[in-house]
Amino acid sequence: MMTRSKSTRDLKPYFQTLEDLEGPFDWTAFFGNDHPVVLDVGAGRGLFLFNSSGASPDKNFLGMEIDYREGRRAATRLLKADRPNARVLGGDARIAFDKFIPESSISEVHVYFPDPWWKKRHHKRRIFTDVFVERITRALKNGGELHFxxxxxxxxxxxxxxxxxxxxxxxxxxxxxxxxxxDMDFQTSFERKKRKEGWIIHRGLWVLSK
Ligand SMILES: C[S@@+](CC[C@H](N)C(=O)[O-])C[C@H]1O[C@@H](n2cnc3c(N)ncnc32)[C@H](O)[C@@H]1O
Structure with a gap:
């Protein structure tokens, strides 16, 4: 999974940043079709995007990644594998939800192994808060799924x-x-790492009714 990443310019449209784009998204224009849109919040090295975009060519995948180096690495894999149904968005997912994601436009939100911010006083820095629940409630369609x-x-x-x-x-x-x-048959790179270390993985799925 170690991939040398290309520059942001060479990776367009596989890697784009919030600064380069104007919100809110028009998904049909963005992906060039009207297939369901799946978000991966904190996509890391993009194993989920890579595996699932190959397995489900009838869905569009957008990974959100605040660390541009990781995001470019994920996008490089997608570019090399020629996966036009998967893209990486460089930037803070919270800003993307608030300014770029149209209401009731998303079929699935996936959040895998978000940074735990172990210390209690740092819990407010976690991505998954009560405000995040409001964000996904707004973004998901009726029947939309949250995977955590x-x-x-x-x-x-x-x-x-x-x-x-x-x-x-x-x-x-x-x-x-x-x-x-x-060896790459895991949901994400972190799942692969944590399973190999013997950790239990807690998995949740919730469905929205609007
Ligand atoms: C522990 S890693 C897990 C990566 C991947 N989901 C996996 O399971 O392999 C958490 C990722 O979330 C990203 N991240 C943290 N805060 C973020 C935010 N506000 N917006 C987008 N990505 C974020 C980090 O840069 C990091 O790549």
Whole structure:
């Protein structure tokens, strides 16, 4: 998964930054079709974008990544694999939700292994807060899905409590766990790392009714 990333200019349209774009997005213009849009918040090295854009060519995938180096690395993989249905957006996902994502336009939001900000006084820096629940409630369509995975049990319990208090969301069974068929057969790079270290992965799926 180690990929040398190209420059932002060479990666267009696979990697674009919030500064380069004007909101709100017109998804049909952005992806060139009207397929369902799936967001990956904190996409990291882009393994989810890479695997799922190949498995589901009938969906569009947008990874949001605040670390441009990681984002460019993810986008380089997508460019090399010729995946026009997957893109990476460099920037703060919170700003993207507030200024760029049209209301009720998203089919799935995926949040995998967000930074845990371990110290209690830093919990407010976590991406998944009560405000984030408002953001995804606004962005998702009726029937839209939230997928949240983490190895941090306390963070999972906190997110579960937030979602339990979000009346429009219903908890569903997470997809059945399966053994990887090859070394890159994981949801994300962090899942791969954490599974190899023996951690339990907490997985949640909620569906929105509007
Ligand atoms: C622990 S990594 C997990 C990466 C990936 N989801 C995975 O499972 O391999 C968390 C990622 O979230 C990104 N991130 C943190 N805050 C963010 C924000 N506000 N907007 C977008 N990305 C963010 C970090 O740069 C980092 O790449």
């Amino acid at each position: 995975w983490t190895d941090v049990e306390e963070y999972f319990e906190r997110v579960t409590a937030l979602m339990d208090h979000a009346p429009q969301f219903t908890k569903r069974e997470a997809p059945e766990e399966k053994l990887p068929e090859h």
